Amino acid sequence: MTAVVAPDAGAHEGTVTRRHRSARGTLGVLAAVTAVAATMPFVLPESQQAVAIRVLIFALLATGWNLMSGYGGMFSFGNAAYFGVGAYADVVLLVGHGVSPWIGMVVGAALAALLAVGTGYVAFRYKVKGAYFALATFAIAEMLRLLATDTTWVNGTIGYHVPLLAEESWWMFQFEANAPEYFWIGLALVVVAFLAVLFYLRSKAGRYTVAIRDDEDAAAALGIAVMRYKLTTMALAAAITSVAGAFYAQYYLFVDPDIVLGQTQSIQAIVPAVVGGVGTLWGPVIGAVIVGPLSTVTASLLRTPPDALSFLAGRSGLDVVLYAVLVIVIVLVLPKGLYGTIRQFVLDRWRSR
Amino acid sequence: MSTAEALTTRWRSVPAAPVVAIGLVFVLIAAALLKSGSGTITGQAVLTGLVNGGVYSLLAMGLTLIFGVLDIVNFAHGAFLAVALFVTYQFVSTTGANPYVALPIAIAALFALGALAQWALLNHTMGRPLESQLLLTLGLSLLVSNLLLLAFGGDPLSVAVAGDHGVNVLGAVANQTRLVAFGGALVLAAGLYLLLGRTRLGRAIRAVAASRQGAGLVGIDVRKIYVLTFGLGTACAGAAGMLIAPFTTITPTAGDQFNILAFVVVVMGGLGNVAGALISGIIVGLVEQLGGVLLTGQSPLFGVFLVFILILVARPQGLFGARS
């Protein structure tokens, strides 16, 4: 094998131990980040609580999308479907039947996973891939939106208001507006989703998922049941996304087809992941922290714009313009995303030491 | 079968299995007749479907051209359509002229916009994984429609054509402006078809679609062709946008729904198959309206999506392509 040149000689010894250390490292960092984040309700002014909540919802959405599309290679443009299923499962059970949102969340996750497995099975069975798959996921989300709009059984276009309770209740997932509990619960959900992805990726199924993304035929040739692992990945991603939907419903107390099943949710699942770094663990979270506050920042900017921007007073859309530019620039210049690029840089430095 | 082949080998031979599609339309017409029990309702649905379908065809031809030559699934096509709506609105509200005067302006402006997008952004991702282009056009779509929102606000606007009135066509009624849009769309679609089939530029575009390397070897500037193709495709959205402006509520997101429909048309016609898009546009227009008669209480789009999913699953190469 004399002709082969190892491109990054020097990174050889001790892979096994290094992997374990890095997993423990990830957990350590997660614990630290969570601890710091948990103090946010005391640090942030009450008016900024909503921003923090949005960051959490973006993080959940993007974590789900990233698992499916980043690690799984199944580019979805319709994660609103799962988000909406989660939100609707929550409000239908709660408003219609008085069922605890926690149970609604679990039911929603199961339904979203089922939806993912059903649609995924048909798609993969008939080899719907790449751009076609993206379009199919989009069509399914839109169909669900239209269905919800025209189905009186789920209140059609009117949607659902979650009735306000007389007093706070953990079991019924309701607290005073901007109570820190919302943030803590959201944070806990993000941590659980993060851990779920982390452990999934380290499991056999997760490793197969990445292998399948890299080369499906080669994976099948080694005996990997490609369909099963693609569906498992989709199901987990859908469940995570649906939890975001249920959390959304409980925080905003309002659900309608356009809001929870509309394109916007699908886009908000993609953008933070792209900004942070597709196919990285921290990318979606970091992306959410960057993208989440944008709309608030721009809203205040536009309410009292500096002179140079006075013509924009009272307008909206600047936040999306900014994150659209961010997405375009990142795709063109930093395809690994912000976190992905920095990590690569650090790794390279470390290796070339 | 690659899209390159779709553009070249199927160029002149349009139908391979359109019998299915036309059969489907007739079945739908029959079903609509039975369901509604009214020739008038069905006739109206057919007329409206045909007329809308013409616009879908024009829009989708642009989208499919871009896909066939560049392999880009352009999520920004609908946003470009919205730009054309606002170009028309701005022109009419500034000059007070007849909106149709804006047609060449909208076409030129959107051609320039599309060419610019390809030149400045997408040309840099050619040959990168599919995701890059999907994300880029998605970003572009968000950027364009929200710039419109910033500039014009979200309130619905309209462009009126003086003296617009309903025209009786075999018992069904359609507004004059809609009939003009239908006619104009078909004329422009035919023009695009001829441009691709008969001109030197068209030949170069097809050569690039068939083989990038091959086209480069015979001295075609591939990147220039990319830019021109994206411009041409976007110009289709420009034309479609102007033509529908007189009867469309003009908002920054007005293009979204058309974007979806254009995708359905493109997939039905076979990604990259321009002639397929022309026919499929009409079919989708009909399916939408007849589906509305059949599935009462459901959005007409629902039936369209159903057909879309069925085609993705059963005939991903579209109705007009051979199975690979």
Place this chain on the structure above:
Amino acid sequence: MSVLRVEGLSKSFRGIAALSDVDVEVAEGTVLGIIGPNGAGKTTFFNVVAGAFKPDAGTVTLDGTDITGLPAHKVARAGMTRTFQLMRPFATLSVLENVAIAASVGGGSQRAARRRAEEVVASVGMDEWADTVAGTLHTAALKRLELARALATRPRVLLLDEVLAGLVPTERQPVLDLLAGLRDEQGLTLVFVEHIMAAVMRLSDSVVVFDRGRVIARGAPADVVEDPAVVEAYLGTGVGSGD
């Protein structure tokens, strides 16, 4: 006793026959070389036998079990693994991870899979590159990775599609030695498609010659190359030109 038996295998694409009525048998612990001009149907044969395509007719029996038309992953699990002519690594994973994934198919702990992967990586002489990301490897290393990954699944039969293609002559000998070792020391059955005649002659216990989707000759390597039908099929394509 033949471990792999293929009978009456036929497959056509859009009405064009890629394989017609192909019979092939391989005895356990032997090496079968498959040769033939370009477009003879060798790779299609692999694709159908290994489950990438379903055959139109015919049966494939592995070790007495009918595996006809099973999907690729089930064929692999039944004990027959194939490699690809164009290397198909899991490009974002390291060499060791590539092999560990293969080793973990069919059960066992991840730790065990990792140990086995380390063994296999060492056995093909790649331990130096164990942590290298596969997407950055050169052809020769990728060929070995392809082989290592297939071996890690503990196959009884290994289908090798042009393992020597793309290697310079000095790189071929070690691979051939490796393959011979697999047969002689581990009793593996190998079926390999190869253009390089010298390699086929040296390694094969028997040879099958394909031409236009049919088997036109079979037998011991030395006999087959003398066969007039084979010479006819190869006229103009240059026997042994691979060297």
